[in-house]
Amino acid sequence: xxxxxxxxxxxxxxxxxxxxxxxxxxxxxxxxxxxxxxxxxxxxxxxxxxxxxxxxxxxxxxxxxxxxxxxxxxxxxxxxxxxxxxxxxxxxxxxxxxxxxxxxxxxxxxxxxxxxxxxxxxxxxxxx
Numbered sequence: 774x775x776x777x778x779x780x781x782x783x784x785x786x787x788x789x790x791x792x793x794x795x796x797x798x799x800x801x802x803x804x805x806x807x808x809x810x811x812x813x814x815x816x817x818x819x820x821x822x823x824x825x826x827x828x829x830x831x832x833x834x835x836x837x838x839x840x841x842x843x844x845x846x847x848x849x850x851x852x853x854x855x856x857x858x859x860x861x862x863x864x865x866x867x868x869x870x871x872x873x874x875x876x877x878x879x880x881x882x883x884x885x886x887x888x889x890x891x892x893x894x895x896x897x898x899x900x901x
Contacts, residue, residue, distance in 0.1 A: 786802065786816065802900065803812055813846050847865050
């Protein structure tokens with residue numbers, strides 16, 4: 774049995790409560806596999822870890838930003854103009870550097886036979 778290996782790209786989403794301190798906590802992963810028209814995010818927020826970096830961080834605001842990322846990935850109208858673009862353009866929007874509390878890390882790539890399973894594996898390994 775031959776398993777098809779598909780190329781994918783992903784970015785780790787980081788919560789950066791105090792950019793001047795260059796400290797962050799990984800909170801999610803966005804994975805795009807062009808060959809299967811797959812774009813999704815998996816995230817998990819550990820409020821205690823975030824508060825260890827910044828006691829007054831608005832955890833709800835971080836979760837709202839991650840929910841927005843969900844909407845963009847799924848093409849939900851609540852994701853605005855970004856959600857109306859092609860999957861590749863949506864991934865481009867989500868991987869673009871920004872100076873907010875939620876920032877994407879560098880783009881990485883790999884091969885997988887199952888993009889959804891790979892996304893969950895990456896989230897477990899890189900976010901917890």
